[in-house]
Amino acid sequence: MSDLGPKMDTEEQGSAGVLLKNGTVLDYFPAELGAAADPLVETCDLRMSGERIVERGQGLEPHPEDEVIDLAGATLMPGNVNAHGHLYGALAAGMPQPTSALETFTDILTEVWWPLDRSLDADAVYLSALAGSWDALRCGTTLVFDHHASLACVGGSLDLIEKGIAEVGLRGCLCYETTDRGGKGQRDMTLQENERYLQKVADGPKSGVPRFRGLVGAHASFTLEERTLELLAGICSKMDSGIHIHLAEGTTDREVSQDRGWKDPLDRLVDFGLVRSGSLFAHGVDLSPIDMQTLEEKGAWLIHCGRSNMNNGVGRAPVDRFPVNCGIGTDGLDDNMWGELRTTYFRGNEGGRGPMGFSGSDRFWLGNYRLAREIFGEAFGSLRPGSPADLIILDNFQKTPLNDGNWMGHLLFDFHPWDINTVFVGGKKVYQSGDKPPVEALKLQETAARIWIAMGMK
Numbered sequence: 001m002s003d004l005g006p007k008m009d010t011e012e013q014g015s016a017g018v019l020l021k022n023g024t025v026l027d028y029f030p031a032e033l034g035a036a037a038d039p040l041v042e043t044c045d046l047r048m049s050g051e052r053i054v055e056r057g058q059g060l061e062p063h064p065e066d067e068v069i070d071l072a073g074a075t076l077m078p079g080n081v082n083a084h085g086h087l088y089g090a091l092a093a094g095m096p097q098p099t100s101a102l103e104t105f106t107d108i109l110t111e112v113w114w115p116l117d118r119s120l121d122a123d124a125v126y127l128s129a130l131a132g133s134w135d136a137l138r139c140g141t142t143l144v145f146d147h148h149a150s151l152a153c154v155g156g157s158l159d160l161i162e163k164g165i166a167e168v169g170l171r172g173c174l175c176y177e178t179t180d181r182g183g184k185g186q187r188d189m190t191l192q193e194n195e196r197y198l199q200k201v202a203d204g205p206k207s208g209v210p211r212f213r214g215l216v217g218a219h220a221s222f223t224l225e226e227r228t229l230e231l232l233a234g235i236c237s238k239m240d241s242g243i244h245i246h247l248a249e250g251t252t253d254r255e256v257s258q259d260r261g262w263k264d265p266l267d268r269l270v271d272f273g274l275v276r277s278g279s280l281f282a283h284g285v286d287l288s289p290i291d292m293q294t295l296e297e298k299g300a301w302l303i304h305c306g307r308s309n310m311n312n313g314v315g316r317a318p319v320d321r322f323p324v325n326c327g328i329g330t331d332g333l334d335d336n337m338w339g340e341l342r343t344t345y346f347r348g349n350e351g352g353r354g355p356m357g358f359s360g361s362d363r364f365w366l367g368n369y370r371l372a373r374e375i376f377g378e379a380f381g382s383l384r385p386g387s388p389a390d391l392i393i394l395d396n397f398q399k400t401p402l403n404d405g406n407w408m409g410h411l412l413f414d415f416h417p418w419d420i421n422t423v424f425v426g427g428k429k430v431y432q433s434g435d436k437p438p439v440e441a442l443k444l445q446e447t448a449a450r451i452w453i454a455m456g457m458k
């Protein structure tokens, strides 16, 4: 992990910025780096300059040419992070359902998601990223870990997603879902796309807060041959990157392994050195206690996608056994992280007060920021000087007291996307309530209709 220490330079401290006065500041990581501290709520001022928060305290004075915004007590907090999503899922909103019954998870993949990703062309990739990012922004989500597949448009697809995300003003960690579903030729294109994008990011700006990062993407163990895992491991090693892959999303992953005479999915990935710090596994519904121990020991990340699991009927992930490095993702449903957290908590309580609780919710929520810190090398989730100025300001209507002891209760039962007044990313105002979507995003309607027809959904 990179050094997360204060990264301000004198230019950032001295240049014109934005002074937020009298905010009720919810800071998820209020301590000096390396020191442990629980999230904190305090009334104070924040000054942003360049891409970062540069001052925090009571009664801060504006610098010449600063914009001054009096929040009059309005709540503000770090921008939300989605640890596993698929922006192309924006195309599935309202999509006609297949006429055949979807009885199993495999049916859902073969009748819905795989026909969709096979049909995506360049326009669909870009416009879904643009429209999906706009939706994310309106939910206060400022950083997305995207997991992309578009078998008819592989080369350059990650650039198209980057363009859509950047035009809205978010940050992203991108990858392409390598798979053997399309044969060797197509597999090689997907591998190349991952490596090409990782090299592009590595060759990018060396200063400032990174806007984009990459991982080595792969679909899931059950669509990957042994040789492909070997090639993926080679790229991870060459590019010093972890992998981003679905793991044990229901029993299909393990059942296919058994049919093919392979080891269980996690053991296969361990054998190729893919289970390591910086690697990101989504779902983990069908993992044993020993598997969870392995993930813990390897320092890998396991991302819970509760709403997706419910939607696909793949079972209930054992959230009480998830490793320390855990988070939550929406898996393409949307980028509403408060909604995801809320549903995860409710499901934890369903059938009796279950394993989530407030403390369980804390570790999944804060885990998303710890993951972002590990991959980007920046102090996301903190509102201390030196941190990236990615933050949400709510309308000035805090119905009940917000304090150090009840912040999770507000995330679970209080905050909604319609409460969001303003979003800043990298010190720049990227959204204000009432803003209109990017004009280009309106073209998604026409594109979606065309893609649905190409899929045979009428």
Ligand SMILES: [Zn+2]
Pocket (backbone or CB within 6 Å): 084, 085, 086, 147, 246, 282, 331, 332
């Ligand atoms: Zn997914």
